[in-house]
Amino acid sequence: MATPYHSLSAIASSIVILFLLVRSNAQDNVPHHGGVISLNMIHRDTPSSPLYNSSLTNWQRVSNALRRSRDRINRFTSSEDESPDHLMYSEGDYLVNISIGTPPRPFIGIVDTGSDLIWTQCMPCRQCFEQNPPLFDPASSSTYRALSCMSNECRLLRPASFCSIDTVTLGSTSIPKTIFGCGHQNGGDFSGIESGIVGLGRGAVSFISQIGGYLVGGKYFSYCLVPNPAMSFLSNNSNATSSSMMYFGRPNTSSGPEVVTTPLLSNGVSATQTFYIVELQGISVGANNITLNADAKAFKGNMIIDSGTTLTYLPELLYDSFKSAIEEELKDRDLEVKQDPTGSGLSCFLIKYDILPGPNVTFHFKGADVKLKSSNTFVRVDDETVCLAFSRGSGVGTYGNWAQINYLVGYDLENKTVSFQPTDCTTS
Numbered sequence: 087m088a089t090p091y092h093s094l095s096a097i098a099s100s101i102v103i104l105f106l107l108v109r110s111n112a113q114d115n116v117p118h119h120g121g122v123i124s125l126n127m128i129h130r131d132t133p134s135s136p137l138y139n140s141s142l143t144n145w146q147r148v149s150n151a152l153r154r155s156r157d158r159i160n161r162f163t164s165s166e167d168e169s170p171d172h173l174m175y176s177e178g179d180y181l182v183n184i185s186i187g188t189p190p191r192p193f194i195g196i197v198d199t200g201s202d203l204i205w206t207q208c209m210p211c212r213q214c215f216e217q218n219p220p221l222f223d224p225a226s227s228s229t230y231r232a233l234s235c236m237s238n239e240c241r242l243l244r245p246a247s248f249c250s251i252d253t254v255t256l257g258s259t260s261i262p263k264t265i266f267g268c269g270h271q272n273g274g275d276f277s278g279i280e281s282g283i284v285g286l287g288r289g290a291v292s293f294i295s296q297i298g299g300y301l302v303g304g305k306y307f308s309y310c311l312v313p314n315p316a317m318s319f320l321s322n323n324s325n326a327t328s329s330s331m332m333y334f335g336r337p338n339t340s341s342g343p344e345v346v347t348t349p350l351l352s353n354g355v356s357a358t359q360t361f362y363i364v365e366l367q368g369i370s371v372g373a374n375n376i377t378l379n380a381d382a383k384a385f386k387g388n389m390i391i392d393s394g395t396t397l398t399y400l401p402e403l404l405y406d407s408f409k410s411a412i413e414e415e416l417k418d419r420d421l422e423v424k425q426d427p428t429g430s431g432l433s434c435f436l437i438k439y440d441i442l443p444g445p446n447v448t449f450h451f452k453g454a455d456v457k458l459k460s461s462n463t464f465v466r467v468d469d470e471t472v473c474l475a476f477s478r479g480s481g482v483g484t485y486g487n488w489a490q491i492n493y494l495v496g497y498d499l500e501n502k503t504v505s506f507q508p509t510d511c512t513t514s
């Protein structure tokens with residue numbers, strides 16, 4: 087499957103050599119830092135988020151999230167790649183605040199587990215989207231270095247874009263000589279408040295791969311997502327003031343009785359292994375166990391675990407059976423099926439109380455049964471409508487962030503696994 091990420095993919099594979107040259111002296115110079123690095127992961131709809139639009143209603147925010155989700159999935163599965171730039175993919179829901187350069191310049195980037203590198207707009211800018219924070223000015227950073235564009239590797243980059251290196255600071259940890267993208271010609275659907283992308287993909291020269299040597303336990307990151315702030319008023323026990331968290335490095339509490347772990351797979355979906363692909367073997371809805379048929383099973387890596395997509399998109403055949411199973415379970419409860427008022431084509435029900443006490447849903451990833459809560463399975467979209475937080479995908483599915491709320495999700499690039507641990511992210 088071709089993906090819109092193949093421009094990033096080309097970059098990633100083409101700068102392996104540069105990367106090796108750069109890394110070899112970087113690693114020795116800086117001491118390891120003791121602990122895991124924690125950063126707030128700011129949901130764009132949190133009042134403290136720079137992207138928060140106070141004139142929207144909560145329902146509009148939910149509806150916008152569903153639209154972004156659809157846009158993102160369309161780009162995942164689109165075979166087109168006509169974009170003239172690197173900064174096109176802004177549909178993520180979460181932001182992190184890191185810094186680039188010396189002295190450190192704050193950088194609010196969209197978290198994107200579907201791309202590999204940090205990308206920001208740089209001066210001088212031939213074509214940029216407007217942004218509120220000043221553009222990154224390489225001249226103002228004493229540690230900035232442009233990589234030579236004469237190399238075959240760099241010529242694969244789009245015209246007018248540069249791969250650069252500079253110090254990246256996460257919390258109080260500074261990591262020198264990190265390759266990032268300095269875009270001089272950019273476009274895309276950015277609001278102008280964020281400055282770019284923090285790509286957390288798993289490619290060979292991805293950001294995580296580069297900084298692994300500075301992290302406790304190597305190339306490992308995790309996050310814990312609190313319930314969507316636009317919905318928190320619905321739930322009695324969610325703490326609207328607590329933030330989702332992102333952790334770089336391996337916590338020493340990453341195993342326990344409730345942690346389930348599934349292998350990361352390599353398959354043909356992305357030549358550069360940017361995506362976190364796993365094998366979904368089936369889904370249980372109450373007592374009904376839906377397993378993928380033999381054909382689908384032959385296609386092993388069939389789900390991308392993604393932080394930037396809101397909903398979960400299931401492989402086509404699986405979705406139809408899943409939806410029927412849910413509707414079957416809900417039939418007994420006298421729930422009226424109704425049209426999705428957001429226009430996202432979801433399977434929706436008329437409901438007059440807060441949380442739909444749906445059937446127990448378990449995702450059977452290879453070696454990892456992830457039991458969803460009702461709040462992961464359904465999304466309330468207005469005063470009287472609750473919808474399945476799942477939609478029909480095509481080809482490879484995507485496991486979105488709604489299904490990941492209140493799990494500590496760990497991405498282990500050393501052991502090639504993803505783990506899920508049920509966690510109250512509002513108190514941890």
Ligand SMILES: *[C@@H]1O[C@H](CO)[C@@H](O)[C@H](O)[C@H]1NC(C)=O
Nearest residue numbers: 138139140141142143146277
């Ligand atoms: C905020 O939402 C309103 C209502 O939809 C819209 O008109 C306005 O452009 C939005 N503001 C920003 C900065 O996006």
Ligand SMILES: *[C@@H]1O[C@H](CO)[C@@H](O)[C@H](O)[C@H]1NC(C)=O
Nearest residue numbers: 135136183184185192193194
């Ligand atoms: C980002 O972090 C810097 C300090 O590291 C701070 O000055 C800045 O206000 C933060 N920006 C946002 C939007 O939180």
Ligand SMILES: *[C@@H]1O[C@H](CO)[C@@H](O)[C@H](O)[C@H]1NC(C)=O
Nearest residue numbers: 320321322323439440441442
């Ligand atoms: C929230 O609390 C109210 C009153 O305490 C209760 O009636 C309602 O069922 C609770 N809602 C949920 C989702 O627990």
Ligand SMILES: *[C@@H]1O[C@H](CO)[C@@H](O)[C@H](O)[C@H]1NC(C)=O
Nearest residue numbers: 324325326327328329512513
């Ligand atoms: C909500 O979170 C804040 C900050 O983490 C904490 O001080 C407060 O006690 C929490 N409230 C509840 C009800 O959990």
Ligand SMILES: *[C@@H]1O[C@H](CO)[C@@H](O)[C@H](O)[C@H]1NC(C)=O
Nearest residue numbers: 120121122302337338339340
């Ligand atoms: C985890 O590490 C911290 C500090 O590095 C230590 O205080 C704590 O006891 C450790 N926990 C476990 C379960 O090993």
Ligand SMILES: *[C@@H]1O[C@H](CO)[C@@H](O)[C@H](O)[C@H]1NC(C)=O
Nearest residue numbers: 367368369370375376377450
């Ligand atoms: C349902 O099927 C999956 C395989 O798709 C299996 O791993 C799981 O144990 C089954 N669960 C039940 C309750 O039968």
Ligand SMILES: *[C@@H]1O[C@H](CO)[C@@H](O)[C@H](O)[C@H]1NC(C)=O
Nearest residue numbers: 372373443444445446447457
């Ligand atoms: C869901 O599973 C739990 C046990 O994990 C059980 O107590 C509960 O009754 C189940 N709920 C439904 C609706 O089947």
Ligand SMILES: *[C@@H]1O[C@H](CO)[C@@H](O)[C@H](O)[C@H]1NC(C)=O
Nearest residue numbers: 303304336341498500501502
């Ligand atoms: C994973 O890799 C790390 C470091 O490479 C190692 O310490 C650990 O024991 C491995 N296994 C698990 C299950 O985490």
